[in-house]
Amino acid sequence: MAGFPFTATTDHRITLNREQCYVKEIQDKGRGVFASRAIPAQTVIETSPVLLFTKDEYETHGKYTLLDHYTFNWRDGRMALALGLGSLFNHSERPNVSYSIDTARDCIIYTSTRAICADEELCIFYGHNLWFDPVGVPKESDSRVVLEALDQTMLDGWDCLTNIQEDQDPHSARDHLMPVLSGAMDDVINENELPFAWKKLSLDKEEEEITSTVQAWVVDIPDQKHITAMLKWLKCSGLDIEALSHLKRIRRQEQTSTLLLGSSLRPPVLPSNVALGTPYQLPVPCNPALTQTSLHLKNTFWPTILAPRRKWEPEKWTRRKLIWAHDAVNVLKKESHEITASSGELPIVAYVPKSYDDENNLSQSFIAHDTRTSTRHPLRHAALNVIRKVADFRVTQPTPPREEGLTQIQNGTQYLLTGLSLFITHEPCIMCSMALLHSRVKEVFYLYPMPKTGGCGGTACIPALKGVNHRFTIAIWKGDCDAGEDDIISLASEIDA
Numbered sequence: 380m381a382g383f384p385f386t387a388t389t390d391h392r393i394t395l396n397r398e399q400c401y402v403k404e405i406q407d408k409g410r411g412v413f414a415s416r417a418i419p420a421q422t423v424i425e426t427s428p429v430l431l432f433t434k435d436e437y438e439t440h441g442k443y444t445l446l447d448h449y450t451f452n453w454r455d456g457r458m459a460l461a462l463g464l465g466s467l468f469n470h471s472e473r474p475n476v477s478y479s480i481d482t483a484r485d486c487i488i489y490t491s492t493r494a495i496c497a498d499e500e501l502c503i504f505y506g507h508n509l510w511f512d513p514v515g516v517p518k519e520s521d522s523r524v525v526l527e528a529l530d531q532t533m534l535d536g537w538d539c540l541t542n543i544q545e546d547q548d549p550h551s552a553r554d555h556l557m558p559v560l561s562g563a564m565d566d567v568i569n570e571n572e573l574p575f576a577w578k579k580l581s582l583d584k585e586e587e588e589i590t591s592t593v594q595a596w597v598v599d600i601p602d603q604k605h606i607t608a609m610l611k612w613l614k615c616s617g618l619d620i621e622a623l624s625h626l627k628r629i630r631r632q633e634q635t636s637t638l639l640l641g642s643s644l645r646p647p648v649l650p651s652n653v654a655l656g657t658p659y660q661l662p663v664p665c666n667p668a669l670t671q672t673s674l675h676l677k678n679t680f681w682p683t684i685l686a687p688r689r690k691w692e693p694e695k696w697t698r699r700k701l702i703w704a705h706d707a708v709n710v711l712k713k714e715s716h717e718i719t720a721s722s723g724e725l726p727i728v729a730y731v732p733k734s735y736d737d738e739n740n741l742s743q744s745f746i747a748h749d750t751r752t753s754t755r756h757p758l759r760h761a762a763l764n765v766i767r768k769v770a771d772f773r774v775t776q777p778t779p780p781r782e783e784g785l786t787q788i789q790n791g792t793q794y795l796l797t798g799l800s801l802f803i804t805h806e807p808c809i810m811c812s813m814a815l816l817h818s819r820v821k822e823v824f825y826l827y828p829m830p831k832t833g834g835c836g837g838t839a840c841i842p843a844l845k846g847v848n849h850r851f852t853i854a855i856w857k858g859d860c861d862a863g864e865d866d867i868i869s870l871a872s873e874i875d876a
């Protein structure tokens with residue numbers, strides 16, 4: 380330890396780092412890290428370099444030593460021992476410090492999650508599998524004790540009030556329920572810490588069957604010089620071309636160029652000021668080619684892209700996105716409880732929040748519940764109701780200005796949920812799963828599996844079926860949320876949600 384930058388003070392505090400935190404012995408916990416002065420929320424408190432152990436070193440030696448109590452999981456499977464203050468933060472169920480791993484600099488960064496008073500202990504959350512009996516889980520009264528001990532020369536009264544309010548902030552309640560929500564917003568969360576499980580669609584070999592086609596609308600462009608204008612038009616036409624993103628837009632055969640228009644039921648309406656043929660339908664491949672051989676064969680239908688199958692990789696989730704999803708689940712549960720309390724409807728609720736990353740996609744969130752009882756209409760399921768709400772809203776919205784001479788957004792595409800996520804209390808039934816597939820929704824999260832009626836893995840898995848022209852991701856939410864008793868919204872297994 381020679382040369383370690385500690386400065387011993389007369390009261391045995393050891394002061395180091397720029398926030399001047401100190402280390403002090405606490406009964407039943409060993410040493411802990413304390414704030415010397417008030418620290419605002421979201422302050423980097425400490426950056427500790429790490430010593431990294433290979434997985435092997437850790438498995439063979441490290442885990443049988445005291446070091447095991449001090450190591451952190453590194454992202455690539457190695458174990459890290461934080462140097463400096465990093466190894467001395469104790470555990471709390473209500474941490475006031477979060478940490479993020481900086482693999483580029485081989486260090487761990489510790490950040491305050493809320494305003495911290497002088498002399499308050501700084502704690503992180505170790506996880507749920509503790510190897511010791513934790514002491515010192517803060518109670519309501521503890522924050523008052525800390526406040527009384529404040530050095531008033533360093534803090535004005537408002538700072539103290541801020542601290543009290545921070546404790547009542549819904550976000551801190553959220554952090555308390557699910558500690559993974561506390562920390563730096565842009566950290567990518569480990570897959571095993573996510574409060575939901577992805578359902579992997581087991582796509583069968585038919586993926587590669589070259590005869591798997593879907594009918595698509597195409598139009599011949601007699602004059603080459605119109606191709607660029609038509610591609611531009613297609614981009615802002617509102618035609619749902621994304622489902623066919625594995626196909627090239629233009630096919631050239633001898634003198635003729637043909638434009639792919641989409642797979643809508645009705646023929647698309649084309650700009651009137653460009654000399655074009657009449658749209659007609661062609662069978663086009665449902666999926667990209669996985670091999671050179673299938674590429675060759677698929678190209679005989681329509682030029683297709685080659686996309687060799689990669690190992691299924693789930694999307695990376697940042698903490699910011701996780702909080703967005705967590706809030707959506709809470710909205711869902713709250714609504715479901717209210718429905719149960721106030722009406723005779725089934726407690727099934729579907730919610731389409733504003734798009735997480737594309738403000739222009741949907742400017743507000745939509746929620747709908749099941750209304751089959753009140754309407755005496757067996758098809759008024761929550762998922763169908765919410766799709767309809769989105770479509771009704773879009774119809775009333777002014778269409779953004781388009782280039783002169785080009786048509787406005789196509790009628791009949793307002794129901795599309797392309798790029799959006801749907802949260803639903805219960806696994807959607809087969810009918811709703813098909814409607815969701817039709818809507819081109821990006822992902823579906825559900826809370827309760829419906830093994831006897833569900834269409835997202837329960838009794839069938841609609842987006843994994845052979846020949847469908849869209850696939851959406853499915854995730855089953857398993858984390859805790861704070862909207863009350865869950866059993867209120869459970870459903871008899873034979874009901875189709």
Ligand SMILES: C[S@@+](CC[C@H](N)C(=O)[O-])C[C@H]1O[C@@H](n2cnc3c(N)ncnc32)[C@H](O)[C@@H]1O
Pocket residue numbers: 407408409410411448449466467468469470471511512513514515516
């Ligand atoms: C990373 S070290 C933290 C620093 C440690 N207190 C020390 O003096 O070296 C982890 C160890 O601290 C102790 N510890 C941490 N949080 C605790 C808590 N809430 N209650 C009791 N012991 C705790 C446990 O013995 C644990 O193995």
